[in-house]
Amino acid sequence: MTMPIRIFVDADACPVKDEVYRVANRHGLHVFVVSNSPIMVPREPWIERVVVGGGMDAADDWIAERATRSDVVMTADVPLAARCVKSGAAVIAPNGKPFDGDSIGMALATRNLLHELRGAGEVTGGPKPFAPRDRSAFLSALDRAIVRLKRAAAAP
DSSP states (O other): OOOOOEEEEEOTTOTTHHHHHHHHHHHTOEEEEEESSOOOOOOOTTEEEEEOOSSTTHHHHHHHHHOOTTEEEEOSOHHHHHHHHHTTOEEEOTTSOEEOTTTHHHHHHHHHHHHHHHHTTOOOOOSOOOOHHHHHHHHHHHHHHHHHHHHHHHOO
16 A cells, blocks of 8 residues: 655745645645644645644654655755655755755755854855745646656556
């Protein structure tokens, strides 16, 4: 028996929650919106709000412990993405960039380098602002990931 496709959203700073809801509704998928504090989610039976404890990585741990190869994880958190890629999940950043086995090593190395440079006072500023093209790229990437998972589930 194949597992149903689920979407896990690392929701505390997610700019594309509404897009996730629209795509999930169109495909008939269950969405877990995971955060450290209560956030508003639509009152739909297929959307589940999960508020985890206040621990530093509590939301990441909740998602990583549940994500499987039949799931999609939406996060900008590179260490969480690495954990979910390792479990076989399809992982997508809010800007539409997919994390996979080929890209996650470089993404982790870049993240760690920038973290160290910021700690040393060498780098100021954060990621570039979220743009409309990022939203469009995200929608395309999410749809592609779901279609790919549906095809894999239907294969003999």
